[in-house]
Amino acid sequence: MKKRGETTAEDILQTAKALRWEIGGNIHEKLVEAIYTDAARIADRTVTREGVRPRFDLDHSIDHLVTSRIWGFPILLLLFTLVFWITISGANVPSRIIASFLIDTIYPVLSDGAANIGLPWWLSGLLIDGMYLATAWVFSVMLPPMAIFFPLFTLLEDFGYLPRVAFNLDNIFKKCGAHGKQALSMMMGFGCNAAGVIATRIIDSPRERLIAIITNNFALCNGRWPTQILIATIFIGTLVPTHLAGLISALSVVSIALLGVLLTFIVSWFLSKTWLKGEVSTFSLELPPYRPPRILQTIYTSIIDRTIFVLWRAVIFALPAGAVIWLSTNIHVGGLSIAQHLINFLDPIGLLLGLNGVILLAYIVAIPANEIVIPTVLMLTVMVAGLQGVGAGAGVMFELESAIGTLDILNAGGWTLLTAVNLMLFSLIHNPCSTTIYTIYKETGSWKWTIVATLLPLGLGFTTIYLVAQIWRAVAFVL
C-alpha cells in the first residue's frame, strides 16, 4: 500500500512547507476567517428573528461597554473594588465570630482540660498556645474571606465576565511577551496565590505558564489584605481628617494592589526578554454568551473545590508555625529568649530597610501563611517593648479589639510612617508563602523554577524598600 505512487510522506511535508512560504501572510487567520464567513452565511440564511430581540442586543451592548477602550478598565477596576469591598467588609463579622468561638470559648476549655489531666506546662504550651492558636487564627482570618471571595469570583466567571477581562488585558500581556490568559490566573491570585498558580493550567505553553506562575505572587492575596488594611487604617488613615480616613486608607490599599499588577507586567516583560525568551502563542478567545449564573451550584462547588482545598493546605503549614512561635519565645538562652536574640540580630538590617527586626522575624515565622504576620508582629513587639497588661503572655497569639490600641503598641515599638509604608510594600513584594511555594513545586516539578519564583520577589522587595527608606530619609533630612 505504501509503495503505491511516487509520493512519500516526506514529499507531502516538503510540498506543504513550500506552499506555506508561497502563500505567505497569516494562513491561520485566513483559515479562521474562511470558517467564520461560511458560518455567518449559513446562520444568516437559516435564522430569522421576529420582533424585538432584547437578549441579542443586550449581550452586544454589554460586550461593547465592558470591552471598550475607554470604559473597559474603569469598569474592571470598579467591579473588582466592589468584590474586594464585599469580601473585606463581609468577612469582618464572621471572622470575629469564628475567632471568638475558637479563641474565647474553645481555647480556655482546652487550657483547663490540659491542666486538669496534668499535662506538663511546656507540652500544653506547645500544643495549645502554639499550634492550636496558630490554626485557629488561620481559620478565623482565612476562611470567611475565601468563602466570600471565591464564590463571588466564580459567579463573575460563570456569568461570562472573566473572558472579557482576559480580552481587555490580553494586549498588555502580549506586549509583555506573556499569554493573555495570564489575566485570569492573576485574578485568581488575588484570592490566593496557591489557587492562582493552579489556575495557570489553562495556559498550554510551558514558557508562558512559567511566567504566569512566577509573577502570580504579585497579585495581593487574601492572607495579605488584612495586613494592608490594618496598617493603612492605623497609620495612613490617621494622617487625614476623620471623614476622609476610610476613603484614603482604602485608596492606599488599592494602590498597593495596582502596584502589584504593574509589577506583574514589568516582571513578565523582563522574564520574556531574558530567561524565558520565546514566541507569544496566540489563542482565539471566544466571548461566550452571558448566562444567568447558577448561584447555589456555584457557591457549593467553589467552596468545595477552592476554599476547602486552600484552607486545608494553610492549616497543614500553620500547625508547625504555631509551634515555632511558641518555642522561640519560651526557650531562653543566656537570659534572653531565642526570639529576642533573633530580633536583636535582625534589628540593624531591618532598620536599614526601613522596617525593624520584629517585622523581619515575623516574616520568617510567617512563611507558612501570611495571615499570621500581624499577630506575630504584635506579640513580638509587646515582648520587646516590655509593655505590661496587654496581650496574653509570651507566645500566645492574640488580636486587639481596637485599632488605636494597636497603634499605641506599635508606637511604643518605635514604628514610624516609613515603617508602615515599607511594611505594606514588603507585604506585597516578598517571597510567596510556603503553601504557594509547595504548589509551585508541584506544578512545575522543578526546584530551579521554584527557587526563582521564591527569591526573585524577595530580592525585588528588599531593593524596593531599601530605596524607599533611603529616599524617605534623604527627603526628611532636607526638610
Add this chain to the structure above:
Amino acid sequence: MTSEAHKSHSPVCDSCPVHHAANLLKLGVNMTDWDFVVALAGNPNTGKSTVFNALTGLRQHTGNWPGKTVTRAEGGFDYGGHRYKLVDLPGTYSLLATTMDEEIARNFILFGQPDVMVVVVDATRLERNLNLVLQVLEITDRVVICLNLMDEARRHGLQIDHRRLARDLGVPVVPTIARYGEGLDQLLQVIADIATGFSVSKPHRIQHLTPALQRAVSQLTAQIESHYPRLPNARWVALRLLDGDQRIAQAIQRGELSTLSSVTEDQPVIDRSQ
C-alpha cells in the same frame, strides 16, 4: 499492530462499523462489548452534558483522557438491537488544536473515527456554534447536528429553519430540548441510521478560502490523496499542514494516517486478515 488495525476494519458491508478499534484502545476506549462508538462534541454551555445524561441514563462513568488531566465521561445505550458506546468529548469552540481540550477532541475524531459524531449546537448561538460544526464536517461526514436549546431560541424570538440548515450543512439536523427530553427519540433514530450506513451524508466544505490558499489546498490535497488513497479527509489534512499543525505533520511522518480509511464503494477495502 497494522494487521490488528486492518482486522478491526473489515467493512465488507455498508452497515458495518467504521470505527478504528486499535486507535480507540489507545484513546482509552475498549470496544469489546460494543457495536458502535458515538462521540459527542459541542461548544461549552450548549447542554452537551444534558444530552449525554439523557442518552445514557445511569450507564455512565467518568475518568481521565489517557495521559491527560482532562476528565472524560463515557456511557452506553441500546437502540434497535445494537449496543452503542457514547464518549463525551471536551467542550470546545474550535478544533484548531490550540488548547489541550481541542487537541483531545480533534485526535479522537480523526484517529478514533467514531461511527457517528453528534455535534450539540446552541440554537440561540447558531453562528458561533457553526464554526465548530464546519470544522468537524471537514474531518468526518458521519455527523448529526443536535440543535439544542430550541426552547430558549423560541423564547428569544428566533426561528430556525432546521431543514434549510440540514440542506446547507449536508448532514441531518435534529431540533431538541434535551432538558425536557424533547427530540431525543428522533436523535437516536438518526444516530442509528448513520451508524448502520442507512443514510449517507454529503457534508459542506469550507468555501471562502482566498484564491491562493484554494490553489495550494488543491495541489496538496491531490498529493495526499495519491499517497493515502483511502483517507477520508485529505483536504482537511492539507489545510492543517498549510496551517503548520505539528501534530498532523508528525502523524504523517509516523505513518499514522495510513491506518485510517474511508468506506466507500469505489474504494473497496482489502481485508488482509482473511
